[in-house]
Amino acid sequence: MLRQSITSWVKFILAFLCKFSVFSVFYGFDDGFPMRYASTIGAEGKILLLFWESSFGYDTINNGSKDGVIKKFAQDVQVYGYPVILAPFHEMNGNWSPWGGTVNNNTPEKFITAWRRI
Numbered sequence: 001m002l003r004q005s006i007t008s009w010v011k012f013i014l015a016f017l018c019k020f021s022v023f024s025v026f027y028g029f030d031d032g033f034p035m036r037y038a039s040t041i042g043a044e045g046k047i048l049l050l051f052w053e054s055s056f057g058y059d060t061i062n063n064g065s066k067d068g069v070i071k072k073f074a075q076d077v078q079v080y081g082y083p084v085i086l087a088p089f090h091e092m093n094g095n096w097s098p099w100g101g102t103v104n105n106n107t108p109e110k111f112i113t114a115w116r117r118i
Contacts, residue, residue, distance in 0.1 A: 029055065029056075
């Protein structure tokens with residue numbers, strides 16, 4: 001039901017409210033790439049800005065345990081075939097998210113390593 005609601009809302013915005021070139025969405029790290037936007041965002045020539053949110057700290061990425069998720073995500077972006085801006089670790093300088101500040105034993109150095117790994 002939620003996916004249908006999101007798709008309906010996107011179609012409404014595209015049809016009636018305004019023309020825009022970037023559509024942003026917050027998406028869970030382990031949820032896979034949201035391919036459903038191909039017909040409503042990509043096909044309309046819009047750019048998908050994806051805030052990729054994890055429920056864990058940088059150590060989980062840096063130790064390689066999420067490499068399969070990252071690889072599959074990258075493959076799905078390629079299949080999607082439209083422009084994507086990937087924004088992992090947004091607001092990483094705060095302490096309100098699992099990937100931010102010093103939460104989960106995070107450090108600036110671990111952030112850099114995780115960013116490069118992705």
